[in-house]
Amino acid sequence: MNEVLSQDEIDQLLQAISSGDSEADDYKPVNDTRRIKIYDFRRPDKFSKEQIRTVSNMHETFARLTTTSLSAQLRTLVHVHVASVDQLTYEEFIRSIPTPTTLAVINMDPLKGNAVLEIAPEITFIIIDRLFGGSGDTGGKVNRDLTDIEQSVMEGIIVRILANMREAWTQVIDLRPRLQQIETNPQFAQIVPPNEMVILVTLEIKIGEEAGMMNICIPYITIEPIVSKLSSQFWFSSVRRSSTTQYLGTLKEKLADVEMELVADIGSINVPIRDVLALRIxxxxxxxxxxxxxxxxxxxxxxxxxYCQPGVVGKKMAVQIIGKIEEHENEDFEELTPEGDETI
Incomplete structure (x- = not known):
């Protein structure tokens, strides 16, 4: 905040300068060291850095799952990794992808709204060539629309990719993504207004010696209900929680087959060891x-x-359960045996 000088202070300052006691250069304005951050109201930031980092972690898992599934399906070495995670407007995303391309509109049930999965043409035609029995060498970039058969083949690939997405999002929400349609012209996939903010996950896919991009575009209004869950604290707590319960059903199933010894205790008495050794028929x-x-x-x-009562079933001795021993009663049974005595 600038300091306002009084008239006497102004007169003294002018007198000092005119008498030569002080130079005018000594009275330079103080530099303003405040940091100014540019904010564009046309594209406001909707996602924090922590939320973007969480989305990146989720799709690292998605990338590993997709690497495994595509490698098995294409019978060749496939590597998928997250290249970047950014937030931008939907118009910027549409302008950044080529035409034609493989653009899948995804229903993000139970979230409201859709997302877009875009696979670059060079990757699309390598996948198609491999599935049709080829080597995957397309001889350069192919720039054309998909035929009906090729589109049907890509639908199967995308459905598998969406299964990986569902598993990667399990820590945050039980997502059930479904393929709605495939477009080749980005202008026909207007799922949100052009100025709506989206989060864009860009993945690099390498099939053999060829590489290309796959983009996942999710509008902010689609994942707004779960934005609070996109935090590192929630993510890691969910990972720990799932790791402890992941195999709980299997453990219960295995333990159900374990044999345990049942003993009906008629009674007991504490006697010295010498008396036990002296027992006879x-x-x-x-x-x-x-x-x-x-x-x-x-x-x-x-x-x-x-608690049980003795009886006979046929020619065999048996007991009938008539009640359950509570925990506090069980503690009463577990008293220490006096030293030097044996319980019979």
Whole structure:
């Protein structure tokens, strides 16, 4: 903020300059060190740096999945990696892609709105040539529209790619992307107004010695409901949560087949070791605190879990479960045995 000088201060300053006591150059204005950030109201930033970084992490997973699936389907070495993640207007995206191209309009259910998956022509025709039995060498760039058969083949490829996208987005939302249609002219894929902000994920695909680009364009209004989840904290907490529950169903299924020993405990008594060694056939051991009609305890492994009563099924002895032992009751059973004694 500039300081306002009084009239006396102005007079003293002029007198000092005229008398030669001070030079005019000594009174230079102070440089303004404030940083000025240019802001374009025509293309406001809708995504923070953290959100863009999270989207990049998600699509790194998508790139790895797509590398595996395309390599298996094309029977050749394929490498996919994230080249960049940017935010720009939809008009800028449309102007940046060639015509004709392979442009898939994707329904982002359960999110409202659509997204666009664009595969560069050089990659499209390499994929088609490989699937038709060729070597993948297209002899340079091919610049033409897809035939009906080629478009049908690319639909199958895109459906597989969308399955990878669904898996990559699992940590944030249960996304169910579906292919709506394939266009070759970008002007026919106006899913949002031209000045609407979008997030653009650019991936580089290398098939053999040939390389090209694949773009995923997602409008802000489509993912606005989940923008708060696009944070590093939410992302890593979701990854940890999923890693602990991913194999929970399999573990339960395997544990269900594990055999456990069941023991019906009629009663017990503490006796010295010398008495145990002196036991002979026909001796009677009197158990403490056992009454006729009282329930027995049924142990599963080393834990007392149920109350039961003895009986017979056919010609075999059996027990019938009549109740469950609660945790606080189980603690009462686990008292220490006096030293030098043996429990029978």
């Amino acid at each position: 026909g001796d009677v051991v009197r158990l403490d605190n056992i009454r006729v009609g009282e329930p027995l305890t049924l142990s599963v492994g080393s834990k007392k879990k149920f």
